[in-house]
Amino acid sequence: VRLEMELRKAIETNAFELAYQPQFDCRGGTLVGAEALLRWVHPTDGPISPVDFIPIAEDSGLIVTLGQWVLRRACQDAARWNAHSSASIPVAVNVSAHQLRHPRFTDDVRNVLEQSGLAAGLLEIELTESQLMANIEAGVEAMRRLRAAGVRLALDDFGTGYSSLSYLQSFPVNSLKIDRRFVRTLPDSGQPIATAIISMAHSFDIAVVAEGVEMPEQLEWLIEAGCDVVQGFLTGRPMPFEQFADLVCKEP
Numbered sequence: 001v002r003l004e005m006e007l008r009k010a011i012e013t014n015a016f017e018l019a020y021q022p023q024f025d026c027r028g029g030t031l032v033g034a035e036a037l038l039r040w041v042h043p044t045d046g047p048i049s050p051v052d053f054i055p056i057a058e059d060s061g062l063i064v065t066l067g068q069w070v071l072r073r074a075c076q077d078a079a080r081w082n083a084h085s086s087a088s089i090p091v092a093v094n095v096s097a098h099q100l101r102h103p104r105f106t107d108d109v110r111n112v113l114e115q116s117g118l119a120a121g122l123l124e125i126e127l128t129e130s131q132l133m134a135n136i137e138a139g140v141e142a143m144r145r146l147r148a149a150g151v152r153l154a155l156d157d158f159g160t161g162y163s164s165l166s167y168l169q170s171f172p173v174n175s176l177k178i179d180r181r182f183v184r185t186l187p188d189s190g191q192p193i194a195t196a197i198i199s200m201a202h203s204f205d206i207a208v209v210a211e212g213v214e215m216p217e218q219l220e221w222l223i224e225a226g227c228d229v230v231q232g233f234l235t236g237r238p239m240p241f242e243q244f245a246d247l248v249c250k251e252p
């Protein structure tokens with residue numbers, strides 16, 4: 001309850017920040033995107049992980065307001081970093097089940113895109129398998145609306161839920177992100193699952209992003225296995241806007 005009140009106050013006082021973690025193409029090694037990650041520095045307790053406050057924000061309904069702030073800020077920031085560069089670098093935003101279910105969500109997305117001036121194709125929405133599986137029909141409906149608005153979709157934490165192949169076929173996603181629990185055990189025990197995910201995704205024309213890449217051996221294995229994009233501490237930690245914008249400027 002204390003955290004909930006402080007969360008409410010933090011929203012009012014604009015106490016949140018976004019960090020951007022770069023994503024790189026496996027073939028050319030070029031910068032191809034960033035995931036926006038929410039950061040809250042509590043006045044006395046210091047940094048609090050979204051793992052700890054997102055569930056509270058969800059239960060209290062504050063996630064809708066907080067999520068709108070994240071979406072708006074991420075689109076504004078991406079519009080800024082692309083204004084200074086000839087490259088077009090998209091931003092990926094995590095969206096919770098509550099937000100996705102909200103009837104006005106797609107309208108909010110459209111408004112934010114229009115106000116920020118960011119091209120719809122430069123926004124990617126990350127959804128998790130588990131949030132979609134809770135209500136498949138509603139999830140597919142929401143995904144179709146977002147795709148119709150021109151937004152890209154990614155399936156986050158892939159492999160940790162229970163979705164079957166047939167569902168993957170009906171999910172209109174552009175990419176899926178192999179959960180870092182499988183990446184962590186590459187090139188050893190994670191191999192069979194990572195191989196299967198890559199092959200299955202490619203057969204549906206879905207791009208594969210590996211998250212949590214920390215070791216050179218993991219990166220080498222992923223390149224060899226045909227993974228499309230990598231994200232992790234090895235290639236880049238989440239960083240403040242200014243630092244990420246500098247990275248974009250260095251792109252050819």
Ligand code: G
Binds near residue numbers: 049050096
């Ligand atoms: O980097 P990190 O510890 O921040 O992320 C932890 C978890 O919090 C991840 O599962 C990530 O998807 C989630 N997360 C980070 N930012 C956001 C956000 O803006 N909205 C939602 N719903 N989840 C987020």
Ligand code: G
Binds near residue numbers: 037094156211212234
């Ligand atoms: O669930 P989601 O993919 O949105 O989670 C992103 C989370 O993963 C963030 O907390 C981010 O800080 C964290 N993260 C990013 N790269 C790495 C990595 O290489 N190793 C580990 N352990 N965590 C990472």
Ligand code: MN
Binds near residue numbers: 035094
């Ligand atoms: Mn994510």
Ligand code: NA
Binds near residue numbers: 179211
């Ligand atoms: Na993830």
